[in-house]
Amino acid sequence: MHILLVEDDHKAARLLARGLEEEGYAVTVAHSAEEASHHALSRFDMAILDWMMPGKDGVTVCTEWRADGQTLPVLMLTARDAVADRITGLNTGADDYLTKPFVFDELLARVRALLRRVERVQPPAALQVADLLLDLRSRAVTRAGAKLDLTPKEYAILELFMQHTGAVVSRQQLAEHVWHADLIAIDNLMDVHIKNLRRKVDAPGQAALIATVRGRGFCLALPEHDGA
Structure with a gap:
């Protein structure tokens, strides 16, 4: 399974990518929305998308993906934990929402749940x-x-x-x-x-x-x- 990780914090992205790779996932890291746009989304099984990024934020990116007809499952990461923010994140088309700081095992469980959903509804790519x-x-x-x-x-x-x-x-x-x-x-x-x-x-x-x-x-x- 191939995951697109969009996270502007280089250290956090490196640690998260390493953890996911140790669990057997292929991970491509982008540090901005612009960098993420250089990749064809059809290559990936899901995306982990940081909300707070310089320039175009994660909410805007997810909204644009959905408007473009992209069905790629998205897990949104953010330090915002207000209920209204969670609702906003989900309303943009994100499939799940996880607030920072988080325990890696919880993120891993959410990733697995989203990918199981993909396996059930999508034929071999x-x-x-x-x-x-x-x-x-x-x-x-x-x-x-x-x-x-x-x-x-x-x-x-x-x-x-x-x-x-x-x-x-x-x-x-x-x-x-x-x-x-x-x-x-x-x-x-x-x-x-x-x-x-x-x-x-x-x-x-x-x-x-x-x-x-x-x-x-x-x-x-x-x-x-x-x-x-």
């Missing part, structure tokens, strides 16, 4: 097109059973393609989703990554899945739907 399989939990990618060794950028590109199977993904979409940058800044770099990704996914002897749609972008589709 995987994307598949033909014999290409991408596991969103382990980030493993295979084609015809053979593991593909992708770089983080190649994985992010392929994940976006597979989330939009059969549809054209524009170069601007790629620039914003993968690099969080304007297309002009990374246009040539994008071509290098696409070329390397194609070499791995559409290796010799494999039916091509990634197609270039001239003037529009790229499309990942079943072989019989390939287009130039």
